[in-house]
Amino acid sequence: MTNATLKQLSQQLAAGAVSSVELATQYLDRIEALNPQLNAFITVDRARTLADAAAADAARAAGNAGLLTGVPMVHKDIFCQQGWKTSCGSRMLDNFISPYSAHVVEQCNAAGLVTLGRANMDEFAMGSSNENSYYGAVKNPWDLKAIPGGSSGGSAAAVAARLTPVATATDTGGSIRQPASHCGVTGIKPTYGVVSRYGMVAYASSLDQGGPIAQTAEDCALMLNVMAGFDERDSTSLERAREDYTRDLNQPLAGLRVGLPREYFADGLDGDVAKVIEDAVAELKKQGAQVVDISLPNTELSIPAYYVIAPAEASTNLSRYDGVRYGHRAADYKDLVDMYEKTRAEGFGAEVKRRILVGSYVLSHGYYDAYYLKAQKIRRLIANDFTAAFAQCDVILGPVAPTAAFNIGEKSGDPVQMYLSDIYTLSVNLAGLPGMSVPAGFDRQGRPVGLQIIGNYFGEAKMLNVAHQFQLATDWHTRAPAL
Amino acid sequence: MSLTHQDVARIAKLARINVSDEEIVAVGNQLNNIFGLIEKMQAVNTDGIEPMAHPQDVSLRLREDIVTQTNQREAFQAIAPQVEKGLFLVPKVIE
Numbered sequence: 001m002t003n004a005t006l007k008q009l010s011q012q013l014a015a016g017a018v019s020s021v022e023l024a025t026q027y028l029d030r031i032e033a034l035n036p037q038l039n040a041f042i043t044v045d046r047a048r049t050l051a052d053a054a055a056a057d058a059a060r061a062a063g064n065a066g067l068l069t070g071v072p073m074v075h076k077d078i079f080c081q082q083g084w085k086t087s088c089g090s091r092m093l094d095n096f097i098s099p100y101s102a103h104v105v106e107q108c109n110a111a112g113l114v115t116l117g118r119a120n121m122d123e124f125a126m127g128s129s130n131e132n133s134y135y136g137a138v139k140n141p142w143d144l145k146a147i148p149g150g151s152s153g154g155s156a157a158a159v160a161a162r163l164t165p166v167a168t169a170t171d172t173g174g175s176i177r178q179p180a181s182h183c184g185v186t187g188i189k190p191t192y193g194v195v196s197r198y199g200m201v202a203y204a205s206s207l208d209q210g211g212p213i214a215q216t217a218e219d220c221a222l223m224l225n226v227m228a229g230f231d232e233r234d235s236t237s238l239e240r241a242r243e244d245y246t247r248d249l250n251q252p253l254a255g256l257r258v259g260l261p262r263e264y265f266a267d268g269l270d271g272d273v274a275k276v277i278e279d280a281v282a283e284l285k286k287q288g289a290q291v292v293d294i295s296l297p298n299t300e301l302s303i304p305a306y307y308v309i310a311p312a313e314a315s316t317n318l319s320r321y322d323g324v325r326y327g328h329r330a331a332d333y334k335d336l337v338d339m340y341e342k343t344r345a346e347g348f349g350a351e352v353k354r355r356i357l358v359g360s361y362v363l364s365h366g367y368y369d370a371y372y373l374k375a376q377k378i379r380r381l382i383a384n385d386f387t388a389a390f391a392q393c394d395v396i397l398g399p400v401a402p403t404a405a406f407n408i409g410e411k412s413g414d415p416v417q418m419y420l421s422d423i424y425t426l427s428v429n430l431a432g433l434p435g436m437s438v439p440a441g442f443d444r445q446g447r448p449v450g451l452q453i454i455g456n457y458f459g460e461a462k463m464l465n466v467a468h469q470f471q472l473a474t475d476w477h478t479r480a481p482a483l
Numbered sequence: 484m485s486l487t488h489q490d491v492a493r494i495a496k497l498a499r500i501n502v503s504d505e506e507i508v509a510v511g512n513q514l515n516n517i518f519g520l521i522e523k524m525q526a527v528n529t530d531g532i533e534p535m536a537h538p539q540d541v542s543l544r545l546r547e548d549i550v551t552q553t554n555q556r557e558a559f560q561a562i563a564p565q566v567e568k569g570l571f572l573v574p575k576v577i578e
Contacts, residue, residue, distance in 0.1 A: 099558040192538045206537055235543055304524040307517065315498060322499075324571050329564035336574045337499070345501035353500055357491075357510070358517055360498040371521070376534035378524055383535055416516045432538020457539075 002030050003480065006071060006165045006219035013060070013070045020060070020070030020114055024053040027072050027116050031163045034483055038139050040148075040157040042077045043085050044117035052114045059112060068226065069112030074167040076155050077118040078125055079210070080199040081105045084115070088201045089123040089133040089151075092321050092328045092347030102199025103231045104168055104210050111226045116164050120154030123349045124318065125175055125203045127151050128421055131412045132351045139408070140183060141481040142447055146405040149179030155213045156183035160448075161483055166214040166223050170200060171435075172207045173306055174400070174425025180213050180437040181400035181450025186467065186477060187213040188220045191457050192432035193238035195224075196231035204313035205236070207306075207429040216477055217438065217467035221245040224460065240458075248465040254288030256466065259393030263299040264424055270403040276441035276449040277399050283473055284397075284466070294389045294396065298381045302427035305382065307419055308362050308375035309430070314352075315359025321347060354415060383431040386454075395466055396454040399424055400437045404447035424452060434460050438467045439476035448476075486514055 001009075001018065012018050028046050035041050049072075056070035080086045080098040082105075087093045101109070108115075122132040130138040130153030138153040140146035141161040148157040152169035156179035159167055169176045171189035180187030188211045195210040202208060212223035224245045231237045260281065265274060285291060323329035323343035330342035348356070362371035389396060401421055411418045428435040434457075437450035451470070455463040471477050486494075491511045495502040502510055556569060565572040 095562070097562060099555065099562060193541075232544070232546065236537060236539075236541070238539065238541070239544075301524055301527060304521045308521055308524075319499075323564055324573055325559070326562045326564075333574065336576050339574055340499040341501035344499055348500065353498075353502075354510070354513060354517070356498050356500060357494050357514060358521075361486075361490075361494045361514075362521075364494070364497060370525070373534055374524055374529060376536060377529035377532040378527060380532050380535040381527075381529070383538065414516075415513055416520050419517075419520065 001026055002162045004165065005215050006068070006222055009071050009165055010067055014065070020053040020056040021050060023070065024049050024072050024114055024116065027164060031117065034161055034163060037144060038141060038157055038161055039136050040120055040138050040154040040161065040163060041117045042087055042089070042120050042135050042154070045084070049114060049116055056112050056114055066112050068222065071113055072116045072164060073108065073113045074116050074119050074155060074158050074164040075105060076152055076167065076169050077121055078170055078201045079105050079168055080201070081115065084118060086201070087134070088125070089121040089135065090347065090349065090352070091134045094134065094328065096327055100199065103196035103233065104227050105199065107226050107229065113226070119152070119158055119167055122151035122153065123352050124201065124314070125151040125170055125172055126314070126351050126355055128174065128178060128418050129411065130154065131408065132349055134349060137408055140405050140447070141483060142184060143405070143445070145407050146447055147182065147408050149182035149405060151175040152213065153179045156180050156185055156187065159183070159185045159213050159215060160481060162480055166212055166219055168210060168227065169213045170208060170210045171429065172204050172310060173429050174422050176211050176213060177400050177425055177435055177437040177450070177452060182405040182448060184439045184448030184476065184479060185213055185215060186217055186220055186436070186438050187211065188224065188436035188460065188463065189428070189434060190224065190228060190460055191434045193236050194228050196229070196234040196237045198231050198233040202317040204310040205317060206313060207310060217464045217471055218246065218249060220436070221249060221464045243461065245461050245464055248461040249468040251465050252288065253284060253466065253469050256284070256289040256395070257292050257393040258284060258289050259292045259294035259389050259396040261294050261296040261299070261389065261396060261398055263296050264398035268402050268423070269399060270443065272443035273399050273403060273449050277397070277451060280440040280451045280470065281397060283470060287469060287473065292393045294392055296385045296389060296427065298378065298385050299423065299427055301378050302382055302430055303419060303423060305375040305378040305430060306422070306426040307358070308371050309379065311355040311359035312363050312372050313359070315356045315363060318352070318356055351415065379430045382427045386431045386433060390456045395459070395463060398452050400450045400452040404443040404445065404449050428454055433457060434463060436463050436467060438470060439479070441476060486511055486518065
């Protein structure tokens with residue numbers, strides 16, 4: 001049963017073939033058995049999960065069940081959830097029991113989804129390997145020596161290991177797509193502004209966006225129907241009519257124009273990854289898609305622009321952790337400033353501190369124009385590249401990362417090497433476009449490789465359509481690691 | 484560009500993060516490596532380019548001037564490091 005998709009579980013619950021309590025118990029047992037080796041969870045609360053599952057069963061018995069009532073899920077530990085520890089992977093929030101719930105959590109609760117637990121992540125979503133968690137690195141279920149990707153590594157690993165059918169995640173520079181690619185699961189980052197950031201612990205507010213990770217594109221569409229929607233408590237939430245993201249899943253792909261950006265297939269791309277992407281493109285061509293050669297000339301500049309903008313916004317957002325209202329406070333201090341400095345030195349990990357320091361510098365007096373403003377201008381150039389590209393094609397395809405998952409410890413001592421591996425994902429966040437990763441094959445070591453699909457603004461239904469048609473013709477998304 | 488130890492100490496002060504004398508060399512080296520990467524954007528001509536702050540370039544919404552939140556002081560103070568009589572306590576700042 002734990003191999004089933006969200007859609008299948010929803011059907012089995014509706015048919016009375018299984019109860020929500022039975023389902024939750026199966027997943028909790030599997031988590032208990034496998035999580036010690038994977039470290040994908042920060043918090044599991046069996047009693048609470050089973051109580052929520054019983055409530056879902058009661059709602060169904062009373063005739064009040066929706067499509068996803070009673071289906072189990074996992075939240076990334078970045079979404080505030082009332083009564084649950086919301087640590088964001090940080091010592092700073094290790095003692096933080098959220099007094100309120102994020103909009104995404106409210107929406108999931110309203111849909112009747114049952115929370116199995118809270119997924120591990122890079123501290124404050126800063127990282128590409130999940131090695132930056134205060135709670136220790138998450139292991140890749142396909143190879144325990146490998147990173148699962150980050151920052152939503154716990155979410156992706158949990159879905160890959162079949163510890164949950166679906167998990168929420170967030171993506172500031174690739175944090176949904178890259179772990180989904182490395183773990184062989186499907187994930188989508190919607191257009192900026194589609195999913196409310198209310199109650200989602202802030203990293204870089206102009207880039208942060210929530211989305212789902214699941215086995216299939218169809219499940220991602222079902223989850224996005226739950227997670228998306230206008231919320232006035234997020235000042236950048238977009239006021240748009242509700243969409244059914246499943247509406248185009250079954251459209252044929254004949255005539256679809258797929259753009260292949262030259263810059264995504266240049267030096268630095270691993271040969272095995274290139275082959276997987278070529279094969280995926282060939283499959284779509286077989287279904288009638290036409291390939292268009294496109295250029296995104298400013299791709300390389302996305303790295304410096306991102307590593308100015310994101311740290312700048314992070315340094316501002318994380319100034320709230322002062323040891324006064326919630327979270328960690330140092331034990332001994334001589335005055336207020338000493339309390340701030342010790343609290344923050346103890347509460348934050350090395351990567352978070354680095355980004356706060358970079359951000360504090362680029363925003364400091366006399367440097368704003370040279371760094372933050374310059375990066376925002378480059379951001380415009382990157383967005384313009386995509387606008388020009390989408391005049392020629394409907395979706396853009398490419399790799400998610402230059403290689404499959406690297407080994408734990410391989411890049412952790414060298415932040416710059418780690419940043420360079422974000423080359424194919426950052427520009428999508430800078431432009432605010434939707435992007436997804438779909439399982440498309442494996443490298444020579446048997447580690448999963450994802451195909452990235454980038455859509456135009458609000459092109460989620462089209463991307464999910466492409467991904468679903470690809471998944472109807474391939475079985476990569478059905479492969480699960482032996483555990 | 485290369486940050487000196489004094490620069491790193493000043494940035495750490497601005498960020499209110501205690502960086503010890505033992506850490507400062509390593510932190511400085513890492514920051515200099517990161518800025519080596521960042522400096523690549525200085526070579527690009529961006530004259531006349533409008534900076535982009537928000538992907539949709541939307542303006543901020545205004546809301547009705549009405550009460551939307553209820554008082555939750557007790558719930559919020561239950562998770563605070565130190566409170567007394569409904570107040571958050573910090574070290575003395577005014578003599």
